[in-house]
Amino acid sequence: MALIVKKFGGSSVATTEKMMSVAKRILEEKKDDDKIVMVVSAMGDTTDELISLAKGINGEPYKFPREMDMLLTTGEQVSIALLSMAFQTLGHPAVSLTGPMVGLQTDSAYTKGRILDITPERVHEELNKGNIVVVAGFQGSNSLGDPVTLGRGGSDTSAVALAGALGADSCEIYTDVEGVYSADPRIVPSARKIKEITYSEMLEMARLGAGVMQPRSVEMGEIFKIPIHVRSTFTKASGTIIQGDYSMEEKSFVIRGVAHDENVTKIAVLGISDTPGIAHKIFDALAKANVDVDMIVQSMRNIEKNITDMVFTVSNDDLTKAKEVMETVAKELNASKVLIEENVTKISIVGAGMLGNPGIAARMFGALAKAGVNIEIISTSEISLSCLIKGGHVKEAVNAIHDEFFPNR
């Protein structure tokens, strides 16, 4: 017997036909004594439709976050009612439960709630009665009993957290790809599906641009030690298992994958006098404006004149805010120039195996050199290594690095 939480996103349940095929598949794969909990999102574009309805009342509906949650939580409630009917139509008992009904308690940060606790007695009761339990993802309730949504990626997070609270054997996240790949398959045709990856590697991959899993849900899996199986809605093939460690075979790879992020802006502040406190001035001002800074490099430019340059990267999304801040700060610091370069690319390799393998960095730089790609900034973490390159060279760069570490079999 296994207790398995299975999460299906909005595109997997976008129509009643799709719901019926999800239900069929689940029943085909289910062993007689398996206990199944389904976590589902709102159907297809429902959430967007509800938001545009709210805009008919007020152009900025998120000014009323409590009411937005009251509105948006109906989306998953529709899904769970229909999916539960689908199971019953196919002859298996099932019951739908909203987020509040599974005891998912949140704080009161409407539209971006955090999970405080889950007390899923009702889920156990319904499972023990032989039901498949269909749970609304993305939602819970606060101490007042008001519905609260968990914000972006919330369905994954609530699935993994519910799996943890239930003591489930695993949590399966169904998605439109077959798992996590060693590089983006749209760019690297030879990218391989990663069989196993650790929570920290997956978090690092996500942070560095690999979009499959939401970081919060991976953290949740690590906290509760629940293996997360990322797999395809459309095939029955095994996907990627995210867990604390991996099997011997998988350890032979020194890196897990190549991630890249094209949503990067490089900002260079040139010709500032190199005195203590300049770094603090720049990055404190940016932090106060809520701009997340990623890579930072300070270089000595001119020892005689005692001036230096400061180079760093931010997300393209923060460009406007960062520009404003830097205009003020550059004047204060008497900088000679601020250079801004949008849409540069950060390429990273990730893998816990890098730690005891000193040659890894050299191999990455070598691959880029051979491909004729110039490196602008380098930064490292315990289990990753990132290089900033000019925009427009992603394909060559990512393929060169991937070929180096995952030679064609």
Place this chain on the structure above:
Amino acid sequence: MALIVKKFGGSSVATTEKMMSVAKRILEEKKDDDKIVMVVSAMGDTTDELISLAKGINGEPYKFPREMDMLLTTGEQVSIALLSMAFQTLGHPAVSLTGPMVGLQTDSAYTKGRILDITPERVHEELNKGNIVVVAGFQGSNSLGDPVTLGRGGSDTSAVALAGALGADSCEIYTDVEGVYSADPRIVPSARKIKEITYSEMLEMARLGAGVMQPRSVEMGEIFKIPIHVRSTFTKASGTIIQGDYSMEEKSFVIRGVAHDENVTKIAVLGISDTPGIAHKIFDALAKANVDVDMIVQSMRNIEKNITDMVFTVSNDDLTKAKEVMETVAKELNASKVLIEENVTKISIVGAGMLGNPGIAARMFGALAKAGVNIEIISTSEISLSCLIKGGHVKEAVNAIHDEFFPNR
């Protein structure tokens, strides 16, 4: 200060524009220290749309009543979120609450729940904070915490019951007509709006075909002694007040109104031998088939041969069932013939004032005679008098009776 519960139906909140005008109107009419509770239905055709969505899963979705309630309760939840945003957009604090959140407890008869109790502490709290409280009609939850809908007319019922539990000063039901009329204004151009009517008169009017209010909500008003004000969504004119008694001026009318019902089938069983037990045989068989019998007349036709006729009426909707039953029973009773006449009309006058006024019946029959309308069956209750006439004469008949009791001023 007054605590007023105001109920708006689905057509009044069918679009976001209509919601904004409802909110505007409420704020214009609200006195500073009034406490307002809004009870609203799902927007326009939402409920029908949800039902047809469910039919994509299973052609008979009501086979899953629990899941239907999970599905349908989302309709009102969308309305309350948007209407609460509308009030806030217009500058007045407001908060939305679902049926379960206002403590409306029901039994577990999903899709046709009955209210067991209401514990509306949260509503008082929110009112005391200065909020307009926007409540989802038509819904509550059972002892498991599952959402349960109240069935047809449930929004009116929950509004009146909530008004009762809150100790409200009145409950206003907004509708697409200006109130309850002394006859159907589409048929009787001179029909007057009834200013005041008692609960029992209103119940009798509803039973006899006047469709404005759902009987269960009127009963609820009588139990809690809450005056119900039926009024128009589109004008600010005062409508009809349903309460325990009426003022002196209104007492001058001996009848309150003329109701009519064209959804009636007359069934005559002819030539049955007049022995004890024949009435029981006929009406027991009908009752077992769940056919509601309304008027009943037994006449002596032929004393020598000791045979009689039995004539009664049922709703057109029950015609098929009644026909089947009567074919069997007629054989058992050796009846000579069963005559069935669809779409006959029942015309009734209603008024507590009839009790001490012996001439009323004669005046009704006289009016019909003068209009050349033949009476087929007559029946009476404490506060009403009904005549069955052939179909196709409604207009003359209802106008004749109305002119008799409400002469043009």
